[in-house]
Each structure stands twice: as C-alpha cells, then as structure tokens.
Amino acid sequence: MTRNHRTFRAAAILACVFASAAGCGGAPKRAANDTTTSATASAANTDPCAMRLHDICGPLLLYYATNHALPARLEQLSEVPGFEHVKDFSCPVSGEPYVYNPPGIPAPDPKTRLIIYDAVPAHGKTRWAVSVPVEAGEGPLVVKVVAVPESRFAHSR
Numbered sequence: 001m002t003r004n005h006r007t008f009r010a011a012a013i014l015a016c017v018f019a020s021a022a023g024c025g026g027a028p029k030r031a032a033n034d035t036t037t038s039a040t041a042s043a044a045n046t047d048p049c050a051m052r053l054h055d056i057c058g059p060l061l062l063y064y065a066t067n068h069a070l071p072a073r074l075e076q077l078s079e080v081p082g083f084e085h086v087k088d089f090s091c092p093v094s095g096e097p098y099v100y101n102p103p104g105i106p107a108p109d110p111k112t113r114l115i116i117y118d119a120v121p122a123h124g125k126t127r128w129a130v131s132v133p134v135e136a137g138e139g140p141l142v143v144k145v146v147a148v149p150e151s152r153f154a155h156s157r
C-alpha cells in the first residue's frame with residue numbers, strides 16, 4: 001500500500017476532523033479526560049483492522065462532505081478522487097468483508113450508531129467498527145473507529 005502526494009492534500013483537509021474524532025494519523029496521546037476512547041486509542045492506531053477502517057473513513061468523510069449523504073455501497077468509496085488506493089473493505093484478520101449498514105445499529109455511546117463493522121468477532125470478543133452521530137448535524141461528519149464488545153452485536157440481532 002502506497003500513499004502518493006495526490007492523496008496527501010485530501011488527507012490533510014480531513015486531518016483536523018480525524019484528530020478530534022479518533023486520534024487518527026498518529027496523533028499524540030489522548031487527553032486523560034477522554035474516557036470513551038482512551039482505552040482503545042492506542043490499539044486503534046496500531047491494530048491493522050482499525051487502521052484499515054481509519055483508511056476507509058477518509059473517503060467516507062469526503063464522500064459525505066460532497067454528497068451530504070452516505071454512499072449506498074462501501075465500494076463507492078474507491079471512486080472518491082484521491083482515494084483510489086482504498087479498495088479493500090474486509091477485515092485483515094478474518095478476511096470477511098466489513099458489514100456496511102448505513103442506517104446503523106446502536107453504539108455503546110448512545111449518541112452514535114455503528115455503520116461499518118467486522119462481520120465476525122475476529123479480535124478477541126470485540127469487533128472494530130466505525131461510528132457516526134445518530135443525528136448528523138450541519139457540517140462535517142464526525143466518525144470514530146471504536147472497538148465494540150461482541151455482546152453489543154448479540155443484542156442487535
């Protein structure tokens with residue numbers, strides 16, 4: 001996987017959103033008062049599955065900013081200019097394609113819903129997932145890569 005200069009500009013535009021959302025892009029340590037993500041923040045920056053989801057968040061944010069809607073299919077994100085290299089939408093551990101569920105299922109944080117997640121609990125008893133706000137306001141979408149306990153998925157089935 002290579003990143004070229006073309007993708008850098010778009011990534012830079014999104015960097016501030018990432019930095020505040022989930023500590024993407026090698027951001028420094030989370031503030032101590034961020035209790036919801038601090039436990040998983042370091043794993044989210046090193047786990048291959050979480051990093052793949054971070055990569056997917058880039059074109060997802062840009063798609064949303066352009067279309068003011070989520071894409072119908074994840075594969076559409078490969079068509080976002082500058083993100084042609086993002087074309088693998090499966091968990092690197094299980095090999096299973098990520099579930100893409102635009103309406104989403106409830107996330108541990110009740111203000112958010114999970115729209116992309118591991119098809120199986122391939123990471124211990126957790127799945128990596130991408131959360132977005134339940135009520136998307138004006139302005140850029142706020143996405144987070146989160147580790148979700150398997151019990152959360154058992155409930156929603």
Ligand SMILES: [Zn+2]
Nearest residue numbers: 049091118122
């Ligand atoms: Zn995974």
